[in-house]
Amino acid sequence: MxxxxxxxxxxxxxxxxxxxxxxxxxxxxxxxxxxxxxxxxxxxxxxxxxxxxxxxxxxxxxxxxxxxxxxxxxxxxxxxxxxxxxxxxxxxxxxxxxxxxxxxxxxxxxxxxxxxxxxxxxxxxxxxxxxxxxxxLQFQLTDEFEHITYCAISQHLPNTFTVKKLGSNSDYTGNTRKKLKDLGRDINLNINNEQIDNIPLSANKEKGVDLIAWYNFTDHIPNTLIFLIQCACGQDTYHKIYEPKRYSTYFNFNKMNPIIALATPKSIVIKPNKIENESEVFMGDTLYFDRLRLMELIVDLECLNNINAFxxxxxxxxxxxxxxx
Structure with missing residues (x-):
């Protein structure tokens, strides 16, 4: 259809x-x-x-x-x-x-x-x-929200950062094992092959993270700034924040854990300095991007020209x- x-x-x-x-x-x-x-x-x-x-x-x-x-x-x-x-x-x-x-x-x-x-x-x-x-149509909107978030994060971070999609329209090919190992090599991380090889060969999508961003220093030392971003539109939005943490079993992050971020199309600020259900939103160390923040980050709308949701x-x-x- x-x-x-x-x-x-x-x-x-x-x-x-x-x-x-x-x-x-x-x-x-x-x-x-x-x-x-x-x-x-x-x-x-x-x-x-x-x-x-x-x-x-x-x-x-x-x-x-x-x-x-x-x-x-x-x-x-x-x-x-x-x-x-x-x-x-x-x-x-x-x-x-x-x-x-x-x-x-x-x-x-x-x-x-x-x-x-x-x-x-x-x-x-x-x-x-x-x-x-x-x-x-719900599935289509979910995929397009992921792309909108990709545009927002790409415009927010300096162009010295690499931003990749890992969700429905992943920038990586093959099954989940291959995608994760290719990603680890791109970031120059120590890969935990034993854990990754426990993932079924038939799996082709890693649900834990939709977007990842990192800065590659020229010294190639894997101690770097990494963002793991989960996009969530549904009712169980805030519980998804635990999913990116599984990446710590796939990779040995050097000295510094990634920044985990949650992107949601919800508008959760209800009054000055007040987020509704704040304790639920900030479960653990979380950076959030809601409707307002994503709107603020998107300055150049050209990256959204192919969005069918318009x-x-x-x-x-x-x-x-x-x-x-």
Missing amino acids: TYNALIDHSIDSIGTKIESYNGDNNTNHKKCDYIEILALLNNDELYNDDLLSRFFSEYSDRDNSPEEEQSEISDKHERELIDLFEILKYRQELYGEDYPFEIIDNMIKLKENLSHKQKLYIIFLCCANLTTFEKN SLADRLISETTSVLD
Whole structure:
């Protein structure tokens, strides 16, 4: 199935996908994403009052509650939506001109004539909410998020660094054993052949790391600066941070362990100096790149010219329809 056909299929079913959303048990940044998705799909201004019954099952069922509880239920969820709009307003401040939505008081709407960078924000929004789309398109978005992260890291690091892909579109060929040994030779690391040879011959992908970056000094001593980067779009994002640590069994790093980084399309900053679920994000020694940081790192958009997800963003923008009927 072509990419455009995948988009068509997802667009046809997206209404059903968002109808099944329940905001009761989600994180605040996930709830804010959902509001943005509704604003993206809606053909008009969206107010917090429009969202109450769609957002909270308890609010929808309040008429079945005792009369004295109905007002309490309404007040509770109205306050929560006010808080969510405060987070959205902070997003608008953080992302500045790159933010594709306009928020005034308790209203949000999609801006007109979006820039390439604003469309990139929508791609991140889609990647962070994969279940909104059909399964095959989810796989495509995951692969493209890896490439976007590759572009961001490549632009962030000095050009004296080497950045390689190890994920779905690896820069290395062969099975996993060969890929790891070739990588070790490129970085001039001491290779633990015994551990690598325990990997099944049939394996052709190493799940622990999606991107790797390193600086090769001219002295060829393997004591160098290395980044192991895991890209994660799904619900189990933060648990993936443990996966790169298996590389310490494949290679003997000289005196200094690699810097482990996690790249996610989520927007996890919810207020000044506050990351939601901070203890979960920073499990161990972790450098994180979320939606905001990746957007900041990408200055030259030419490296994204072949990203198919821009077609998805364009379709979502052009085919707006009322989602509140």
